[in-house]
Amino acid sequence: MLALNKPILASFLLLVSIVCAADDVITQEWVHLIKADFPQGCVTRLREYLSTNAANGFRGGAWVVQSCEGNFEYGTRYYPLGVRTDGKRISASRTRKLDDLTPVQLKRMYSLPD
Structure with missing residues (x-):
């Protein structure tokens, strides 16, 4: 059995917790940006x-995204400070409208819960 080096393990766990905390902020901002594309309360x-x-x-x-205006796909991006970008550091954009899919097809294709 391998012996664990405690300082390395502690550093790894700290790094994982920092990344997870950052992900929550990024995900929340993406949700905010997507919902801002629709009237208030429209996203279901x-x-x-x-x-x-x-x-x-x-x-x-x-x-x-399922909404009162129909079903859509969105793409999201986040670039950290150390990465050069020509655009915004965080963005969300509508990629296409999903007109031809039934609710059953949407559920299967995107693994939506009941």
């Missing part, structure tokens, strides 16, 4: 179904 379901994390701190996501 909002779910991130795909998430990408890079070693440099970049995060990206794909979301399905």
Whole structure:
């Protein structure tokens, strides 16, 4: 059995907790940006179904949004301070409207809960 080096383990756990805390703030901002595209109270379901994390701190996501205006896909991006970008550090944008999908198809394709 391998012996664990306590300082290394403690550093790893601290790093994981910092990353998780940062993710919550980023996710909350994405939710805010997506909901801002719709009238207040219009979004009925909002779910991130795909998430990408890079070693440099970049995060990206794909979301399905059910609203009073229809069903949509959104793409989200976050660039940390150390990464050069020509645009905003955090953004959310509508990628397409999902007109032709029934509620059953949406549930299956995006693994939506009941």
